[in-house]
Amino acid sequence: MPALDRSPTWLLSAALALAVACGSDPEKVDACTEAANELYAQRIEPILASDEPASCNQCHLSGVDLGVLVQGTPCQTMACLIEDGLVDLQSPDKSEVLRWIERATPDSELITEQVIEAEYDAFYDWIVQVAECGACSEARCGDGQTAGFCELEVDASELYDPARDPGGCDDKVLEEVFLNTIYVTRGRCYPCHFTSAKNPPPGATLWMVEQESCEASSLATMRNVIEQGYVESQDPEQSLLLLKPLSERDGGVEHGGHDKFTGEDVSYENFLYWLTRYAECAAASE
Secondary structure, three states: OOOOOOOOOHHHHHHHHHHHHHOOOHHHHHHHHHHHHHHHHHHHHHOOOOOOOHHHHHHHHOOOOHHHOOOOOOHHHHHHHHOOOOOOOOHHHHHHHHHHHOOOOOOOOOOHHHHHHHHHHHHHHHHHHHHHHHHOOOOOOOOOOOOOOOOOOOOOOEEEOOHHOOOOOOOOHHHHHHHHOOOOHHHOOOOEEEEOOOOOOOOOOOOOOOOOOHHHHHHHHHHHOOOOOOOOOOOOOHHHHHHEEOHHHOOOOOOOOOOOOOOOOHHHHHHHHHHHHHHHHHOOOO
């Protein structure tokens, strides 16, 4: 899709004007917060709460249902987005949630370039207003649900380069490849398969483990999917780890969490790469 227009909208300009006026005056900060909340109610809440298709729920975006982060107040919702690394108040234009929206592709009459651009602008304006006004500074993520979005250097939208593969079959090597091909897309599995999920869907297997670091979490998750039978070492392409998120039209199996990628998606290739690597190592150890 064409690059989105990043020029400030009138609401963004208003936010910046309010920010200058706010200073440290509590009453003015409250007024700024009220303005940010109004922007949220008008333009953000419909995206998060609506049953209508939105780019935030499109599989090419990472398949994360941002509705699970909606809290009791707009500021608590913002706190959750910040806690999960989805919003950067220091550099609003670098916020991960904006990257997700940018990667969306028009694929129906309901998700068009105009819809995607409107969603991007809405989130961008809200993030900037909160950042510039100092709104929500005391807010905390209401229920503690986090997706464990620790910082990773690799871009989940990029095809894994085999040249980065250190080779070998020990756990550390396999985990490193797993982290850069599968764990990096863990947002697609949130919150249904996370061990921290408070109310997982009936029948959902909690295989996405969260520990003190990305590496530890990735290793524990890798071991978990192997132990739970999601990896078919005799025929990697038939692994449930690959077939569950794959669209049924591309050969996937029924998945209560809907399609997460297609057979042409970079993630499909990355998942298959690790599964093939693991299968080769399993065969070599026999």
